[in-house]
Amino acid sequence: MKQFGQLTTYFFILALFFTISSCGGTAESTENLGNENTDNTEKLEKAKTILHSLPAPVDIASILFEEPGAEFNKEILNPIENSKKYNGNKDLALNLGIYTADLSYAGFFKQNQVTLNYIKTTKEIANNLGISNSFDNKHLELINNNQVDKAAMQKIISESFMNTDAYLQQNDRPEVLTLILVGGWIEAQYLATKLTNGSTTEKPELVQRIVDQSLTLELMFALFDDFEKSENIMALKPSFSKLKNSYKKMNGGLTPDNYKEFCTLIEEIRTEYVI
Amino acid sequence: MKLFTKSIILIAFLTLGYSLSSTAQCLEFAKVKGFAKLDTSKYIPDGRLNSITLSEGDNVDVYKPFFRGRKYKVVVVGQESLKKVDFQVVNFQRQVIFDSKKGNTNNSWEFESEKNQNLIIHVDIPKGAEGGNPKTGCVAVVVGFAQK
Numbered sequence: 001m002k003q004f005g006q007l008t009t010y011f012f013i014l015a016l017f018f019t020i021s022s023c024g025g026t027a028e029s030t031e032n033l034g035n036e037n038t039d040n041t042e043k044l045e046k047a048k049t050i051l052h053s054l055p056a057p058v059d060i061a062s063i064l065f066e067e068p069g070a071e072f073n074k075e076i077l078n079p080i081e082n083s084k085k086y087n088g089n090k091d092l093a094l095n096l097g098i099y100t101a102d103l104s105y106a107g108f109f110k111q112n113q114v115t116l117n118y119i120k121t122t123k124e125i126a127n128n129l130g131i132s133n134s135f136d137n138k139h140l141e142l143i144n145n146n147q148v149d150k151a152a153m154q155k156i157i158s159e160s161f162m163n164t165d166a167y168l169q170q171n172d173r174p175e176v177l178t179l180i181l182v183g184g185w186i187e188a189q190y191l192a193t194k195l196t197n198g199s200t201t202e203k204p205e206l207v208q209r210i211v212d213q214s215l216t217l218e219l220m221f222a223l224f225d226d227f228e229k230s231e232n233i234m235a236l237k238p239s240f241s242k243l244k245n246s247y248k249k250m251n252g253g254l255t256p257d258n259y260k261e262f263c264t265l266i267e268e269i270r271t272e273y274v275i
Numbered sequence: 276m277k278l279f280t281k282s283i284i285l286i287a288f289l290t291l292g293y294s295l296s297s298t299a300q301c302l303e304f305a306k307v308k309g310f311a312k313l314d315t316s317k318y319i320p321d322g323r324l325n326s327i328t329l330s331e332g333d334n335v336d337v338y339k340p341f342f343r344g345r346k347y348k349v350v351v352v353g354q355e356s357l358k359k360v361d362f363q364v365v366n367f368q369r370q371v372i373f374d375s376k377k378g379n380t381n382n383s384w385e386f387e388s389e390k391n392q393n394l395i396i397h398v399d400i401p402k403g404a405e406g407g408n409p410k411t412g413c414v415a416v417v418v419g420f421a422q423k
Contacts, residue, residue, distance in 0.1 A: 047336035056322025166302040
């Protein structure tokens with residue numbers, strides 16, 4: 001009789017589980033805007049679920065470095081030796097983003113050996129963060145054997161970042177993913193500003209692309225709002241607020257002075273991350 | 276009491292396991308179907324994987340920056356369990372720029388961005404038949420850019 005009672009209980013539990021599972025629903029942050037103006041049929045109501053899709057480092061690299069005048073300079077990368085210095089989720093994640101931007105930059109200019117070295121470094125940092133399988137071994141072999149053109153290289157880097165993205169989503173670690181994206185964005189901006197030598201006239205198209213990135217910063221602030229309880233993300237906000245002001249000045253009229261000020265700010269933030 | 280505790284633990288494990296496997300399946304679906312439709316011989320995936328499990332009657336907004344002078348392809352795919360998946364692209368004033376329901380769009384949009392703009396990809400799963408249980412499935416938004 002006791003066994004029958006236990007069996008009945010387990011049956012009930014399984015039934016309850018399948019009921020819960022079939023309820024569906026979404027895990028992302030939600031925003032309810034029931035009072036949206038719907039008078040204008042051309043305007044669309046906001047959705048219940050919002051996803052802020054910050055660009056991946058490979059995307060930012062291709063936006064910035066496809067401009068004329070951009071070239072490869074190994075000296076401005078974060079040295080691989082620094083990777084041993086990083087501990088703790090925040091430092092590891094920010095620098096995973098930084099190294100991913102570095103390898104995207106090297107990959108963009110088809111610097112195969114440098115790209116491979118940086119891939120190895122990102123794999124180590126990813127492992128320390130508990131992220132596995134970011135790069136496929138068959139892809140590494142193709143790069144090693146010089147069997148990839150520029151587009152194929154970008155696809156490999158892009159796909160590997162998607163693996164990291166997927167892994168972190170699957171394991172519910174949005175904070176780490178955000179830190180990686182922030183680190184990648186800062187590094188791409190740092191590399192680009194370095195290539196301009198802080199001058200608005202040497203590579204004007206590249207400078208314009210750097211200024212255009214205020215769009216990404218706008219989205220980044222919206223994403224930060226989803227992490228009000230995250231100390232690690234909130235700690236980034238003060239320096240990013242300074243960046244926002246700097247962009248505001250440049251968007252109001254780009255001058256050699258406000259661009260130099262921006263370059264200094266980017267370098268300061270990046271130095272804080274790479275230690 | 277002991278049985279009750281065991282039961283709670285069992286429910287927690289089953290729910291977590293189901294949720295993880297469902298997310299993994301959704302992400303795999305996003306990559307396989309999304310990439311195929313993107314046509315990676317022409318477009319380089321942008322590196323982000325925007326996928327989510329939705330039910331009939333649900334919707335999601337994906338906010339994304341698009342930059343001047345670049346050619347993009349936006350692809351939205353849904354699992355077969357969802358009979359229909361629509362999407363619109365709107366600006367921050369919520370004005371519709373693209374609607375997948377207008378014309379033979381095959382749930383994808385290729386365009387060149389004339390300016391720098393943050394756009395919203397609004398994905399909508401129409402409601403199913405009245406009285407029936409809403410169907411649930413994975414939806415993925417994949418964006419690619421053309422190499423210059």
